[in-house]
Amino acid sequence: MEMKNKKNTKAAEAGNGAKAATASEAANASKAATASEDDGKRGPAGFFRENALFCLLFCGMGIYYLWRMFSIPPWYDELYTYENFIDRGVIYSMIHWPLPNNHVFFSALSAVLNKLGSPYIGLRGISFLASMGSLLLLYRILRKAVPANLAAAGAALFAAMYNVVQQAAQGRGYALSGFFLLAAVNCLYEICVPDAGGISGAFAGTGQEYEKGGQKGEGRIKELQKISGREIKGRKIKGRKIKGRKIKGRKIDRRFWYYVGFAACLTGGLYTIASNLYWVVPVCMAGGLYLLFSGKYKTLFRLIGASLAAALATFGLYTIIWLAIGSNFLVKEEAGPFFGKGHFYVLLHDPFAAFSRGMQAMLSDPNIQSIDRSRFNSEFIQYLERVANQVYPNGGRILLVLTAAGLVLALLLCVRAFWRKDMPVFFLALYTVVLTVMVPVFLTVQCVFPYLRVFTYMGSVLAMLFVLMVYAVADIVRSLAAKGKGAQVPARVGKWAAFVFAAAGILFSVYSCRLPEYNAGYDSRDNHIYAALKQLDEQEVDTVLVGDVYARLNLYFHIQRCRGKELVMDYEQPDYVLMDKVQTGPEGEALVWPYEMNTQDFPWEWIEEHMEVVFEDDSYIAYQVVK
Template sequence: MWKKSVNKIWKEDKENRLFVLWFLGMAVYYGFRMFCLTPWYDELYTYYYFISRGPVYAAIHWPLPNNHVGYSVLSGFLNLLGSPVLGLRGISYIAALANLILLYRIGKKGFSKGWSFCCVVLYSSMNLVNQLAVQGRGYTLAVTCLLTAVCMLQKIGRKEEETKQDIKYYVLFSVSLTLGLYILPSSVYWVIPVCVAGGLFFLSYKKWKPLVHLVISSIAAAFHTVLLYAVIWLAIGSNLLSKEEGGVFCGQSHIGIICSAPFRAARTGMDYMLATPYIQSVERKGYLAELAGWYRSLFDLYYPKAGAVLLAVTAAGILFAILCGRKEYKEGSKESFFLLLLPAVLLLMMPLFLTVQCALPYFRVFSYIGIPVAVLLCMLLQFAAGKNPFPFSGRHFLITACTLLAAALLLSKGYNGEYGMTEHYAKDAFDRTAFGKEENLCVTDCYQQYLLKFCYNIECENTSIEEADTVLLHKEIISHQDEGFRWEFYHTYDTVPWDIIESRMAPVYENEEYVVYKRK
């Protein structure tokens, strides 16, 4: 039965065949990036301090804000397979491919033939999306949660009457919101708009029962998110209280503190977390001008050097979505109406949040904006194809042009450079140098320390050069560049024992950033 269904879908729908080919191509492309690109600092830090130490450790530690806890926990399980690359980037790889499938399914319910595939192509060819796709961070997985939540809203919204079986959609919706917030607290930028879009959709069609269930699911997601973070608050709070000199709990065990004073421990941990906020707040004066420049820089990251044009087209797309959405609503086309409502709400609420906060967060937080932008672009292209005055098919021409342009971008040099050059050259220096675990190693910067753990499963915290058999020195240290000293370095020119380097060691390899010395 299922074979007939698959054959029917494959043979009768050319768009499905195109999507499968693109999907397989992206699977190979993402696989290449996963294994061939050197992890950059944030990835290496995450692996060294969280993923490599297991899911339980990752679930109870919070040394820095926006630590991608949920991602580290899931990756901690995958790391048990024994491959550091899969442990660090495997979850992102799976999520990146899942995003293509989910976006395609979402588009199929609202676009006319061919445009769902085009939407996937436009989204996957965005540079910011591509750069984050297989990174060992939580951004790609958070987008998976967003798309899953949207899929559940589509499932609920298309039904005329609810049944008991529909509870699974609300559960998955709630789990998606919870996991999204557990992966990234900044997922709140899309969690609230998705809930608002769902609420507006149900209100528009007077679906009171689904609306109530949506509210309950959203409240449940908030509650479960608090519970997950409460574990971290208790762990942090008990640790701080046990180290508080002269305090009532000084010297006590963490478990003892949690059992005897759970609310005190949770409050202490929560205060610590809130004292190191992730949001990059700026001065209110002149904020709107800064926000405009920030928006252009963000949209430049989607398609290189096209930020201003893309921003203008997106603004036109929002207006188009509002006008066209009204028409689709009157005609009773629920799926098309929702597909127009969602990107409009996501994009309009984003500047509202930022203005209220007076903040300019890191651009990578908003990689999810690629979803509504791609949807609006396809809506505009679909409309333009319908107004085609030429004798040839406007739809075929535009989709083919988008696909070729996307492929060219994905294969271009600008899309395939290393994430961090210092990390790349440090790894190159290690790979070109013969050393064993029995050697006395030392690390002169954090890149070396984290790469030794990731690439060779060697934990080295020794920074003393005197007794080392192999030493990597960055050229900024060697050239005595004290101005603008990099915090990643454990040594300066003055702290390096040059007499030992010159008398007992010899340079054996050099690249653009590092010189490798080995004991004679």
């Protein structure tokens, strides 16, 4: 009997201990949720104090991008895209790809904005929004692993890059491509390193939760999953029960919508510019390697599924383009069986012929063909230097050396972070290494030298790499100080060092954006034409004559669309004539692009008798009828 009583007493004590542990865990969860809600109630003042430097940078770059959007004249590629795709509507933009000038998804989105009535917003609005979004997303992903000021420094270095600035408010799809990359890596982070708790608000999961209480990301997740896996009846945390696998209404395990977002970003990137395959494949590789090293095989299979879904969606979207342009070629080929037929006739009777013809037309583009291997080997380093010069002008060689050093430090940081289970840092370091290394790998395998602007997306990757270099050096210094006999580096020293680095980055971005080469415009020829048309009084002119493609495209955008005056081409008695001073080819014998008329073909008798010079510079001359 006595032994039985002792057993009952021990069982009761064990039960009480379990209840106490459960209550303690619930109390800890309650405190965590309360602290999280308190963080969310910091208000605008607290938010600004924490993110002051980035807010300053964000507002400043927004003003600068707006100035660029309306002040710098559009150049040929923009004007061609606007007249031939954007201004013809969403559907037309989505089914035509006669030239690489049509960045399909960009043109379709821009066609929507074009409905607002402003040609400049229609042409450049999407790039402006994408550039501002890229700043936010870059700052957000950096805040996952580094302090606010260090993240702001990375955003400032990104904002100061020449190629980033050039594409920021330009009517092309490169800024949108960079946005999709950053959106994809943000989704990928949430899939691979899900945050549970921590800082709430606009920049949830800023990385500070990994510093509080000595808890790392994975340990924090497991702890919260352990608590939330039990239903604590009758207890509420700030009005919400801890039930199922939710805390504050947010799932702790990976969310389905992050996979959807990741797949959508990959699809959007490829649908905008096909060459974005240069970053789509490495992003998938980085995510796969992270999950493989972390042993999260179930998540890895889900990520592979999302990537395959993106590939399938992209194939479907490009199939529409291939069918459209393929049928267009077939009905115009005189020797073919479909000559003179309608597009729908071709699609109904032989869709495969249209599909294969359209795919052949896209893949045969000379801009994506391989070059001779010996030429590639001899020019490879010079090409990389030219790419680097597009990041910071005249700093190509230094940047290549810094990038190589950064890769070494990032690899060391990868190993160190993985050993420490510091998964946010491990994720970012692995991501930057994979995307940077894959650039020369892809070029070598394909044996191509793409347009330099194709690698504009690397701006955000290099900004992350530079931040991680500083972070790695600081980490090494802290470790050496901790192992040595001297005093440890005070925390405030690191805080002020990050502040100085961020302030220097912002000053550098201000300095860079004031350089003449940053604001000189995209093409001097378009600048000359814009200067001439700016002086044109459309109320005095009804007919016009221009002699080259550049002038014709500028006339359509600046006069017909911006001013609302449609001028009719008149080859005999025009009211206004605009011509390049060199209208012929090098030998003066035949027309070469972009010229559409020889100098002698202009109505010189009419010009000399009835017109006077109203504009002239070293490239263009304009005549107007004397009234």
